[in-house]
Amino acid sequence: MVPADMFAHLGSTIGGLMFVWAIFQQYFPYELRRHIEKYSQRLVGYVYPYIQITFNEFTGERLMRSEAYSAIENYLSSKSSTQAKRLKADIKNNQSLVLSMDDHEEVSDEFKGVKVWWASGKNISKQQTFSYAPINDEKRYYKLNFHKGQRELIIGPYLTHVLKEGKAIRVRNRQRKLYTNNGSHWSHVVFEHPATFKTLAMEPEKKQDIIDDLMAFSKAEEFYASIGRAWKRGYLLYGPPGTGKSTMIAAMANLLGYDLYDLELTAVKDNTELRRLLIETSSKSIIVIEDIDCSLDLTGQRRKRKEKVEEDEEKDPREKLAKEERETKPSQVTLSGLLNFIDGLWSACRGERLIVFTTNYVEKLDAALIRKGRMDKHIELSYCNFESFKVLARNYLKLEAHHLFPKVRGLLEQTNMTPADVAEHLMPKSLTGVAENCLHNLIQALEQEIENGKLKAEEEGKEKKSAAEEKDQDTEASSDRK
Numbered sequence: 001m002v003p004a005d006m007f008a009h010l011g012s013t014i015g016g017l018m019f020v021w022a023i024f025q026q027y028f029p030y031e032l033r034r035h036i037e038k039y040s041q042r043l044v045g046y047v048y049p050y051i052q053i054t055f056n057e058f059t060g061e062r063l064m065r066s067e068a069y070s071a072i073e074n075y076l077s078s079k080s081s082t083q084a085k086r087l088k089a090d091i092k093n094n095q096s097l098v099l100s101m102d103d104h105e106e107v108s109d110e111f112k113g114v115k116v117w118w119a120s121g122k123n124i125s126k127q128q129t130f131s132y133a134p135i136n137d138e139k140r141y142y143k144l145n146f147h148k149g150q151r152e153l154i155i156g157p158y159l160t161h162v163l164k165e166g167k168a169i170r171v172r173n174r175q176r177k178l179y180t181n182n183g184s185h186w187s188h189v190v191f192e193h194p195a196t197f198k199t200l201a202m203e204p205e206k207k208q209d210i211i212d213d214l215m216a217f218s219k220a221e222e223f224y225a226s227i228g229r230a231w232k233r234g235y236l237l238y239g240p241p242g243t244g245k246s247t248m249i250a251a252m253a254n255l256l257g258y259d260l261y262d263l264e265l266t267a268v269k270d271n272t273e274l275r276r277l278l279i280e281t282s283s284k285s286i287i288v289i290e291d292i293d294c295s296l297d298l299t300g301q302r303r304k305r306k307e308k309v310e311e312d313e314e315k316d317p318r319e320k321l322a323k324e325e326r327e328t329k330p331s332q333v334t335l336s337g338l339l340n341f342i343d344g345l346w347s348a349c350r351g352e353r354l355i356v357f358t359t360n361y362v363e364k365l366d367a368a369l370i371r372k373g374r375m376d377k378h379i380e381l382s383y384c385n386f387e388s389f390k391v392l393a394r395n396y397l398k399l400e401a402h403h404l405f406p407k408v409r410g411l412l413e414q415t416n417m418t419p420a421d422v423a424e425h426l427m428p429k430s431l432t433g434v435a436e437n438c439l440h441n442l443i444q445a446l447e448q449e450i451e452n453g454k455l456k457a458e459e460e461g462k463e464k465k466s467a468a469e470e471k472d473q474d475t476e477a478s479s480d481r482k
Ligand SMILES: Nc1ncnc2c1ncn2[C@@H]1O[C@H](COP(=O)(O)OP(=O)(O)OP(=O)(O)O)[C@@H](O)[C@H]1O
Pocket: 199, 200, 201, 202, 239, 240, 241, 242, 243, 244, 245, 246, 247, 248, 359, 360, 381, 419, 420, 421, 423
């Protein structure tokens, strides 16, 4: 048969069938028709051994976007990009290109040796609504097909796996936020700090230990539930200024894909407000309280503010009074308020949270705050040693080794320089900067540091000596008098 004839033949057959269907619908009594449809479906069920599940994009009365649908969309995105022929591309979060399968495409998946098929499609709804907002009346769905012999496996473990994996992908791709509290409210900006553990200068074993700890925590939902503890973990980062505490927090957020809440305790009015702020934090987040020793030193804070008020004495007295009231009103957050929150209400909110405190003076902190169980891990960030220097040299100068390295090593052992200072000296001064020049800069700075250290020690020695001599003279004089 010539193709043209074949199409003509097919066309007339379809036409005929449609005619019969129209007659059937019109002239068969409704009851009879329903019975026939019901039994024909059952018949198909006996012969056709597949089961189909539909996941609609919008569900419920308020047409919320279904969580399952978006999880499936994420889950299928990697499979679609390798299998589907027609893909949809979208840029999400200003950063990554996300591919998903276009409507009426099909991809297959395998789970424990069982094959399933996913198909995408859309219904165009004919519903008329009056609204000023443009209405998108396309309703998309995914259909899952599988053999009925595998019903238990697919409906149970497979779907759980799909939803869990899909959510994890979303977390990995989502745009993260940095929240700060101005008084009693959080406001946020997009969090895009480039710090990673790879670029963080510290001893490799110590770094690996922290990474392992964080990863174990993020995967331990069931473990925490089984031991009856809230899924929370506390870290205390301590060390001199410029040793990378804040940088490490950014690296933690990047590693886990968590949001950051930077809590400024001195701006929080009282314990109630603190509680409210903390309850408002979302799951998968890191709550950071920087310089915890200063935040809780409320007496110090009050004194400083009073001094400030005295400075602007000449202003309008009414204005001054109002200002004074505002400024001398100290934050009423107490240590016990903070501790209660960490232990108590913490457990009430769902989801994983890390709480990180930083301080320059660990010895100043109240023992209650840092006892084990409250702060699970204490991490010391310290002056730059040779291991840390190597990381910085790799970051800043793309150097793995250099003939000046041994010299730097020797100098670093003789003095305390923070990674921030070392980094500053390694920073190329021009775009065409030569690595060797930067190393020379650093060596010079280190030598200067050592020299300064020596001078200081000498001076201190002299002072001590003269003080001792004075004391001796005093005692001699007094014994003479006797
Ligand atoms: N360990 C480190 N690895 C890589 N870079 C570092 C490290 N420490 C410091 N730096 C660099 O120095 C700068 C300052 O470091 P950071 O703000 O993390 O210090 P900090 O310990 O939080 O200091 P502070 O106690 O004053 O808050 C960072 O921008 C970073 O570039």
